[in-house]
Amino acid sequence: MSFDTPDIILSLIKIGIVLGLVLSVTPVWVWVERRGSALIQDRPGPNRIGPLGLMQAMADAAKFILKEDLVPAQAHKVLYTLAPMFGLIPAVTTCAVIPFARGFVIPEVIEYSGLIGAILVGGAVAHLVLGIIALRVTSHFGAIAGATRVNQWIGRLVAVGLFATVPLLLGIFFWFRSAGPVEIPFGFAGRHFEPIIADVSVGILLFFALSSLGVYGMATAGWASANKYSMIGAIRASAQMISYELALTLAAVGVLLGAGTLRLTDIVYRQSGTFVLFDTIPLPAWNIFPMFIGFIIFWVAAFAETNRLPFDFAEAEAEIVAGFHTEYSSMKFALFFMAEYMAMGTISALIATLFLGGWDIPYWNEPANFVGFLASFASFILKTSFFLFVFVWVRWTVPRLKYDLLMKLGWKVFLPLALLNIVIVAILIPLGWI
Amino acid sequence: MIPTSWFLVLGAILFSLGVLGVLTRRNGITIFMSIELMVNAVNLTFIAYARELGSLHGLMWVFFIMAVAAAEAAVGLAIFIALYRHRETIDVDEANLMHW
Amino acid sequence: MFEYLIFFTFAAIAVIFSAIVVIHRNPIVSALSLVVSFFALAVMYVLLDAPFMAALQVIVYAGAIMVLFLFVIMLLNLAQTDEPISRPVQQFLGITGAAGFAITLIYYILKAAVIHTGGPAVFVADARAIGVTMFEAYIFPFEAVSILLLAAIVGALILSQRTSAIAKDGGAR
Structure with missing residues (x-):
């Protein structure tokens, strides 16, 4: 294990991109969920705070922080506090193995530095404006309400400006150098930038390993709360996650067989390009076509794995109050809430990566440069957002199953079907269809 | 490169902790967990030797040990559930029906 | 240097949490500590x-x-x-036995100087290499393990049934 400084900086940039994306998408997605549910149920939804109610999540966050942090008297104090972290850590770390765009070689010189500078400055200014609006809204909830008007503005500028500083400075730097091409300094030039945090040889196994730890958050929370409903939720969660992990993993085996590797970047690269069906119809070489059964199983099992309706037995509010987080309040509850949305995000990204070609844009050979990077990144975000939206759509459309039906579905339907999928893939591979 | 013997020493310490648990505890589940700990210490030793000898056969053994441990956990925990139904306890000293 | 840091950090985590597994009186805390210990082993x-x-x-x-x-x-x-206070004789014998066992093991490991090297520079143990070894040299043990797992499933189901099949049939089976 040897690193040099540019490598470490590139890794930090990747971590920054992924974490920033995940953390900033979560509140947006809470808004999408609430507005989407309102749309489906024919009511307005949250529309007071900010334009279209977009700042609702900010207000919610402020509210979470200000609520009383309650610990039940009979609870196991240490585990009660640790449980939300157990829940959040797997959700955050699984993002590390998902490739989110096409890799490119960092060029020696940048030609359109003026354009890039303008984009960066524009982004930074937009960030500042949005951030200040957000903080203006949330400060009504008392976060910095006690301060004088000037101090409030200084606080907002500092809080938001910290994140906008780097793109702003970079943008100004590029803008002023826009007269000619800019050379890339510090030995970054010529390096390959692969947009994935941990490009490990066992990528998909690492994903399943980390996501299987998510159950400990729920189980610990349910037990440590010393509450019957929490306990029932926790037991349901552990039984359900063990059952559906099997279907999830077996559905992914088909993909691994086809790709001949566990490395997620290779799986995505293999899916770029086209596959000509019957010598006439050119299809994208995505896994969804030969492994449709596996795709459906994986998709449905993902709902069970993230505890979303119609499989949200761990927190079924009509049966067991709020399940494993009945006793949780304040930021501890917020952590569970965030973990649920992050898990949704990463599993959506994994479905897109395994079955829909990840960042691949059909019928277009992405160039290995910055343009290809941005385009493929947009494609990846689009696919992930689609699956995320279906999570919301299904939640407000399909009613909750009965618990025994859930187990029956997992063991008696999905497991044999996943095995069938593996057999089909094993037949298709020698035929040259995959 | 970290010397192989360090991994072996770590394995030895973990194994001894497992032995300690089996010898001193009377809660069946805790004893069972101590056994799992010992099994894992052995796994670590197997992988350390596989690395040392540059051979994959040690890893195969770890693979089979994991499979057997899974089977053992399923059956063992089922036994404890059955024991609890009959005796309302999983203290191993209480399960003395076949004691001489 | 970096490797050594990782080794000592996670070795310490493994040992400390394994000790908690053995010592702690609450089985839930023991189980969660064992998870941490397994993670350190990974x-x-x-x-x-x-x-x-x-x-x-x-x-x-x-x-x-x-x-x-x-x-x-x-x-x-x-x-x-919670289990009652254990018998002191059992405790004493257990602790001395385990400690003696540990000391003996570590003594002989450190005495054997031949295993201090660390192996070849390149060691490929990815999924492909493991799969090839598994399905060439170990295909029969692999099949045997699958039968063992099936037997374990059946055994666990029978054992954890609320009324056992034998009792229901009046011992006819």
Whole structure:
């Protein structure tokens, strides 16, 4: 294990991109969920705070922080506090193995530095404006309400400006150098930038390993709360996650067989390009076509794995109050809430990566440069957002199953079907269809 | 490169902790967990030797040990559930029906 | 240098949490500590260039076996049944026995100077290499393990039935 400084900086940039994306998408997605549910149920939804109610999540966050942090008297104090972290850590770390765009070689010189500078400055200014609006809204909830008007503005500028500083400075730097091409300094030039945090040889196994730890958050929370409903939720969660992990993993085996590797970047690269069906119809070489059964199983099992309706037995509010987080309040509850949305995000990204070609844009050979990077990144975000939206759509459309039906579905339907999928893939591979 | 013997020493310490648990505890589940700990210490030793000898056969053994441990956990925990139904306890000293 | 830091950090975590497993009186805390210990061992496997086994370790042990343990502990509600004060003779013999065992093991490991090297520079233990070894040299043990797992499933089901099949048939089977 040897690193040099540019490598470490590139890794930090990747971590920054992924974490920033995940953390900033979560509140947006809470808004999408609430507005989407309102749309489906024919009511307005949250529309007071900010334009279209977009700042609702900010207000919610402020509210979470200000609520009383309650610990039940009979609870196991240490585990009660640790449980939300157990829940959040797997959700955050699984993002590390998902490739989110096409890799490119960092060029020696940048030609359109003026354009890039303008984009960066524009982004930074937009960030500042949005951030200040957000903080203006949330400060009504008392976060910095006690301060004088000037101090409030200084606080907002500092809080938001910290994140906008780097793109702003970079943008100004590029803008002023826009007269000619800019050379890339510090030995970054010529390096390959692969947009994935941990490009490990066992990528998909690492994903399943980390996501299987998510159950400990729920189980610990349910037990440590010393509450019957929490306990029932926790037991349901552990039984359900063990059952559906099997279907999830077996559905992914088909993909691994086809790709001949566990490395997620290779799986995505293999899916770029086209596959000509019957010598006439050119299809994208995505896994969804030969492994449709596996795709459906994986998709449905993902709902069970993230505890979303119609499989949200761990927190079924009509049966067991709020399940494993009945006793949780304040930021501890917020952590569970965030973990649920992050898990949704990463599993959506994994479905897109395994079955829909990840960042691949059909019928277009992405160039290995910055343009290809941005385009493929947009494609990846689009696919992930689609699956995320279906999570919301299904939640407000399909009613909750009965618990025994859930187990029956997992063991008696999905497991044999996943095995069938593996057999089909094993037949298709020698035929040259995959 | 970290010397192989360090991994072996770590394995030895973990194994001894497992032995300690089996010898001193009377809660069946805790004893069972101590056994799992010992099994894992052995796994670590197997992988350390596989690395040392540059051979994959040690890893195969770890693979089979994991499979057997899974089977053992399923059956063992089922036994404890059955024991609890009959005796309302999983203290191993209480399960003395076949004691001489 | 970096490797040594990782080794000592996770070795310490493994030992400390294993000690908690053995000493703590609450089975739930023991089970969760064992998960942490297994996770630290997975890091050891990565240091030993076996990332596949590390992933397997987390999936099988932390993701499946320990969830089963936790499930059973919660199901039987065992956290309240603290065991009574153990007999001091048993405690003493156990501690001395384990300590003597540990000292002997470590003494002989350190005495054997031949194993101080660390192995070849390149060690490929990815999924492909492991698969080839498994399905060429170990195909029969592999099949035997699958039968063992099936037997374990059946056995666990029979054992955990509320009324056993034998009792229902009046011992006819």
